[in-house]
Amino acid sequence: MEILKDFGINPLLLAAQVVNFFILLFILKRFLYKPVLKVLEERKKRIEESLKQAEEIEKKLQATEEQSEKIIAKSLQQAQKILDETKQAAARMLEGAKETSAEIISDANVKASEIVKIRQVMLEQQIREHAGDLIILAFEKIIGKRLTGKEQKEIIEEEMKNIS
Amino acid sequence: MEHGIVLKPEILGFYKNFPITNTLLVSWVAMAILTIVSVVATWRVKIIPSGLQNFVEAVIDWGYSTVEGLSGKKTLVLFPLVMTFFLFILTANWLGLLPGFGTITYKGEPLFRSVNSDLNMTLGLALLSAFLTHFLAVRYLGIKNYLLKWVALNPIFLFVGILEIISEFTKIISLSFRLFGNIFAGEVVLSTVAGIFAFVVPLPFYFLEIIVGFVQAAVFAMLTLVFMILLSEKHEVK
Known part of the structure; x- marks a missing residue:
């Protein structure tokens, strides 16, 4: 044990170092390892949680996007349908309008021709009346005397027969 | 006392019968530094x-993941x-590199001396490491399985058991002398180089000692860890 003396080994100092170590172990456990490991664990958990949440949010976002796409497609379809229906309805209306206008025009034609006929008849009548007067006037000039009403009538009737 | 190579730590004084050496003083300083740093760092732990x-x-x-990778549960x-x-060990080693170590004197003796350049300190740590290793082995294996590691009826395994008991003592010696030797040699080299020329020339040696201080601390801790894991594992008896 000479060598131990050369190195200055002292049991008290050995014991002191052991005690030192245990004190340090206690202090570090209390003030260093526990709080730091705790906070590390906590942070790890939080990161995991937020990653999970982010994943969920992404999933939800995807779902919503799909849904909105579906909705848009549906509404587009509906719009197309409405447009088609409107076109058809418009075409039908146009057709109907054409028909009615044609009817109106032909009606108007008929009426106009009737009116023309009536006018013609009326004109003929007027002409006849005037023609009677003219005939009498001409007759009076020719025979040089005025005719009575009775004579006038007879002459007009006779002439009328000739004319018609 | 001039710069000599002294194996024994210098005794600064006595508290009753208890010798207070300069290495013990520095180990208290190292403890104080670690305590202050950890308290300040974790005063208000923020996420x-x-x-x-x-x-x-x-x-x-870093330490936790290293230990976890080796020891699991x-x-x-x-x-x-x-x-x-x-x-x-790391704090003590790096503390020993600060200026003032070996140069500031108190009653003719250096006031500070690197903790691990005193065999008392390293042997204390090594004994403690060995004691804790065996204590944990008993705790994990139970007293019966623990004893079965050393004693067996089979003569070959009995011999192996004896060898293992011897190796347990070698572990203590190798742990303590490795740390002591490295740090003490570093101290001697630094003081010698500083004695030759005190400016600039010792710088590379200081860098070297920084590395040595880290490596020795890591080696001591890792060996302790490995011994603990190995001894607290069940011995397969066929």
């Missing part, structure tokens, strides 16, 4: 770390022991 907390977290995380028990060995 978003900054400054000292950030640094301390990085160190602890036993990490919670082993980590504080191993990490304390590491931090204490």
Whole structure:
């Protein structure tokens, strides 16, 4: 044990170092390892949680996007349908309008021709009346005397027969 | 006392019968530094770390993941022991490189001396490491399985058991003398080089000693960890 003396080994100092170590172990456990490991664990958990949440949010976002796409497609379809229906309805209306206008025009034609006929008849009548007067006037000039009403009538009737 | 190569730590004074050596004083300083740093760093632990907390977290995380990679389920028990060995030895080694060590004197003796250049300190740590290793082995295996590691009816295994008992003592010696030898040699080299020319020339040796201080602390802690894991594992008896 000479060598131990050369190195200055002292049991008290050995014991002191052991005690030192245990004190340090206690202090570090209390003030260093526990709080730091705790906070590390906590942070790890939080990161995991937020990653999970982010994943969920992404999933939800995807779902919503799909849904909105579906909705848009549906509404587009509906719009197309409405447009088609409107076109058809418009075409039908146009057709109907054409028909009615044609009817109106032909009606108007008929009426106009009737009116023309009536006018013609009326004109003929007027002409006849005037023609009677003219005939009498001409007759009076020719025979040089005025005719009575009775004579006038007879002459007009006779002439009328000739004319018609 | 001039710069001599002294194996024994210098005794600064006595508290009753208890000798207070300069190495013991420095080990108290190292403890105080570690305590202050850990208390300050974890004074208000924040979920978003900054400054000292950030640094301390990085160190602890590194140590924890290293221990966890080797010991698995036993990490919670082993980590504080191993990490304390590491931090204490590292702090003590680097503290010994500061100016004032060996140069400031008190009653003719150097006031500060690197902790691990005293065999008392390293042997104390090594004995403690061995004691804790065996204590944990008993705790994990139970007293019967623990004893079965050393004693067996089969003569070959009985011999192996004896060899293992011897190796347990060699472990203590190798742990303590490795640390002591490295740090003591570093001290001697530094004082010698500084004695030749005190400016600039010692710088490379200081860098070397920084590395040696880290490596020795890591080696001591890792060996302790490995011994603890190996001894607390079940011995396969066929």
